[in-house]
Amino acid sequence: MKLITKWLFAPGAPCRLGWARLIFFTALFVMQIRIDGAAWADVPTVFWRPIQLFTRHFDPAWLSRAWLEPLRIAMLAALICAAIGFRTKLATGVGAVLLLFFAGLPQNFGKVNHDDAILTFVAFAFFASHCGRVLSVDAWLARRRGDVSMQLSPEEAGWPLRLIHILWALVFFAAGFAKLTRSGLEWAFSDNMRTMLLQHHFHHLPPTSLGLLLADARSLAPWVGAASIFLELSAPLALLGRSWSLVIVGGLFSMQLAIFLTMGVLFEPFFAIYLMWLPYGRAKLT
Amino acid sequence: MSSARRKALCLLFAAFCLTPVFMMLQHRERWPFSDYHMYSNIAEPQFEYCLVIGETTDGAIVDLTFGKHWPPFEPIRLTVTLRRFHLSEGEDAADRQKLVPAMGYLRDLYVRQRDERTWTGPALRRLGLCHGRVDLAAPGLVVDRLAPCRPIADAWVDVVAANL
Numbered sequence: 489m490k491l492i493t494k495w496l497f498a499p500g501a502p503c504r505l506g507w508a509r510l511i512f513f514t515a516l517f518v519m520q521i522r523i524d525g526a527a528w529a530d531v532p533t534v535f536w537r538p539i540q541l542f543t544r545h546f547d548p549a550w551l552s553r554a555w556l557e558p559l560r561i562a563m564l565a566a567l568i569c570a571a572i573g574f575r576t577k578l579a580t581g582v583g584a585v586l587l588l589f590f591a592g593l594p595q596n597f598g599k600v601n602h603d604d605a606i607l608t609f610v611a612f613a614f615f616a617s618h619c620g621r622v623l624s625v626d627a628w629l630a631r632r633r634g635d636v637s638m639q640l641s642p643e644e645a646g647w648p649l650r651l652i653h654i655l656w657a658l659v660f661f662a663a664g665f666a667k668l669t670r671s672g673l674e675w676a677f678s679d680n681m682r683t684m685l686l687q688h689h690f691h692h693l694p695p696t697s698l699g700l701l702l703a704d705a706r707s708l709a710p711w712v713g714a715a716s717i718f719l720e721l722s723a724p725l726a727l728l729g730r731s732w733s734l735v736i737v738g739g740l741f742s743m744q745l746a747i748f749l750t751m752g753v754l755f756e757p758f759f760a761i762y763l764m765w766l767p768y769g770r771a772k773l774t
Numbered sequence: 775m776s777s778a779r780r781k782a783l784c785l786l787f788a789a790f791c792l793t794p795v796f797m798m799l800q801h802r803e804r805w806p807f808s809d810y811h812m813y814s815n816i817a818e819p820q821f822e823y824c825l826v827i828g829e830t831t832d833g834a835i836v837d838l839t840f841g842k843h844w845p846p847f848e849p850i851r852l853t854v855t856l857r858r859f860h861l862s863e864g865e866d867a868a869d870r871q872k873l874v875p876a877m878g879y880l881r882d883l884y885v886r887q888r889d890e891r892t893w894t895g896p897a898l899r900r901l902g903l904c905h906g907r908v909d910l911a912a913p914g915l916v917v918d919r920l921a922p923c924r925p926i927a928d929a930w931v932d933v934v935a936a937n938l
Contacts, residue, residue, distance in 0.1 A: 496787060497780065527846040532879050534872040535855060539805045588806070594846065595805050598855025605806035609790055616786055643775050647783060654791055659810055662798040666814035669801075674816060683817040686910050689917045691823035691853065693840040700917060 500646025506573070506623025507768045508649055509614055513571035513583065515760040516607060521564060525590040526556035528597065535597045542596050563590060570614070573624020580619070584611035604757040606659055610652050610764070617648035650727075652764050657723040660740055664720030676713030682706060685750055692752035699750035719743055730767070737765045819910035824857035825923050826880065828898040837920050838895055844883060856903055860926060873929055877901060881931040903929035 529551045536548045563586035569579035588608045595601065620626045621640035630638035667675045674680065685703040688694055702709055719739045726736040741762050744755045796802075797809045825839045839849050859876060862869035881901050887893035904923035908915075 493780070493784065496784075497775070524846055531846070532875055534875045534879075537855075541805060592805060594851065597847070597851065598858070599851045600803070600805055601851070602803070602805065602808040602810060602812070605808065608806055613786075613790070616783065641775065651787060651790060654787075655794075658791060658794045658798075662794060662808070663810040663812070663814070665798055666801070666809055666811040670811060670814045671816050675814070678816065679819070680816045683819050683910055684813065686915075686917065687817060687821055687908075690821075690906060690908055690919050690922075691825075692850065 496647055496650055497643055498646050499642030502622045502640040502645040505619050505645045505648055508764055509619040510571050511763050512760060513567050517567040525560045526553050528593050529553045529556050531597060537598055538596045539600060541592055573620045573626050576620020576624055576626050580615040584615045587611050603755050606655055606761060607757050609655050613648050613651045618644050653727055656761050657726055660720045660723035664717050667717050676717055677710045681709040681713040688751035694750060694752035696749050702750055716743055733765055821908055823906050824853045825904050827902050827904045829900045830896045831899050836896060843895055877929050877931045881933060898933045900930050900932045
């Protein structure tokens with residue numbers, strides 16, 4: 489246990505956390521501004537099929553543009569404030585709660601997607617951290633006031649990104665684990681991969697015909713499937729260090745890109761998480 | 775870092791990391807937690823799907839599923855839901871009644887976008903849903919989304935009526 493906590497709270501570069509906050513919340517802002525979350529107010533209740541989070545605490549009759557629109561604007565304002573580090577604690581907290589709401593709301597309309605759930609966890613991780621103490625308007629204002637209590641210790645700078653990396657690794661490991669436990673190696677070493685590739689040309693819109701080419705290469709498709717499961721199960725190894733993460737994070741990024749090109753399934757929210765692996769701000773731990 | 779804060783953060787780590795592990799081991803999902811089982815079952819070569827279609831003013835049938843025609847729905851969320859309405863039976867048979875109001879909503883959405891000149895597709899006479907059944911093992915398979923898709927008779931909604 490001591491070893492685990494030592495690893496979790498190992499020192500990190502403060503400016504890396506600042507950059508991560510800036511990039512993550514900017515990416516979130518860009519993603520969310522393109523989505524009219526308030527438009528769910530216009531969708532008739534015949535589509536309403538609540539997930540548990542909303543069953544208990546929410547009545548679809550409350551859905552109206554009159555309050556969804558201001559909430560959406562509040563979320564966008566919170567995300568941009570969180571990005572620049574202005575009133576960071578408040579901004580990350582409000583941003584995380586409203587993101588949970590706006591990411592959860594569509595899940596009540598017919599189909600539950602899980603790819604954006606990780607973004608809410610990451611937003612809450614930033615909220616729990618002291619990420620506003622570096623590369624932020626808050627830090628600049630504190631320096632002008634001569635307030636030295638705003639400095640970020642390396643111990644506080646390391647754990648948030650470590651938590652984000654663990655969450656990312658768990659998602660992929662769970663996906664690989666589910667394939668192996670539900671279908672076994674047959675998932676890869678059968679016609680499954682070929683079937684999936686072809687199916688997606690009927691009910692999705694892949695941007696290329698690479699999936700059809702791969703489906704035609706009957707001897708290659710199983711190995712692509714096996715490599716996918718192997719990479720997914722290897723995701724936790726990315727936590728071991730820079731060279732491991734380079735190979736595994738790079739491999740899984742390529743896999744998700746290939747899924748988009750061959751099957752038309754875009755894991756857009758994950759691209760914001762990949763940015764959390766970049767080695768920006770590898771400064772001295774001072 | 776104070777010892778109290780360290781303990782609180784350990785609880786945060788436990789809540790965020792152990793809950794997904796529990797979900798994974800129990801094969802359960804409760805948004806935002808999941809066991810990420812999507813695509814984990816073996817795909818069957820026989821499958822069904824639905825597409826949103828439209829009949830243009832010159833009588834052609836066009837696929838309107840993809841693109842950004844039906845905001846805030848993404849294409850797959852919409853077609854999966856409409857397919858469930860169409861195929862519902864047994865305990866969920868009442869969901870079949872939802873298909874017509876759901877298509878009426880799409881018709882209203884089309885009319886609004888057309889009137890606001892934000893509609894990017896062709897001008898439509900009516901909107902509908904088609905249902906495709908495909909057997910990938912069948913000889914002479916042609917990968918064409920629209921070809922095996924048959925319009926569902928009671929899912930057509932007239933756009934002309936909405937013009938009045």
